[in-house]
Amino acid sequence: MTLLITVFAAIAASVLWYTREDDTMQLSFLALMYWGASIMWTIDAVFEFADLKSEYFTPAARDMLNDAFLGLTVVALGLIVWLVRLLATDPKGKLRAALRKDEET
Numbered sequence: 045m046t047l048l049i050t051v052f053a054a055i056a057a058s059v060l061w062y063t064r065e066d067d068t069m070q071l072s073f074l075a076l077m078y079w080g081a082s083i084m085w086t087i088d089a090v091f092e093f094a095d096l097k098s099e100y101f102t103p104a105a106r107d108m109l110n111d112a113f114l115g116l117t118v119v120a121l122g123l124i125v126w127l128v129r130l131l132a133t134d135p136k137g138k139l140r141a142a143l144r145k146d147e148e149t
Contacts, residue, residue, distance in 0.1 A: 045108050047085040049115030053122070054078035068135045074126040081118055 057078050061071035093100045103111075134140055 045111035046115035046118065047082065047089055049112065050078055050081045050085055050118055053119045054082045070126065070130055070133070070135065073129060074122065077122045077125065078119070081122065 054075060057071060057075035061067065061075045064071060089100075131139060
């Protein structure tokens with residue numbers, strides 16, 4: 045489940061990045077983070093399959109729920125990291141303008 049959730053997030057971020065004219069919102073960074081996580085979970089799945097063999101394809105419901113929660117947590121953490129980077133770089137200058145406006149008053 046973790047792998048599927050991160051792959052879907054990577055595909056969604058890649059489609060958003062590809063359909064935009066410019067990359068001012070740094071969607072490429074978000075897409076690359078999710079693709080990196082997807083590669084990590086793929087390698088984890090390969091090693092887990094090597095250990096469990098056919099049992100890998102019959103997980104318990106509790107394990108699937110834990111994996112889904114972990115996948116959603118990874119996606120949320122990726123969004124938080126992307127948002128912090130976006131606010132730090134302030135590509136459109138809106139945060140800087142708001143802070144200057146507050147200083148003038």
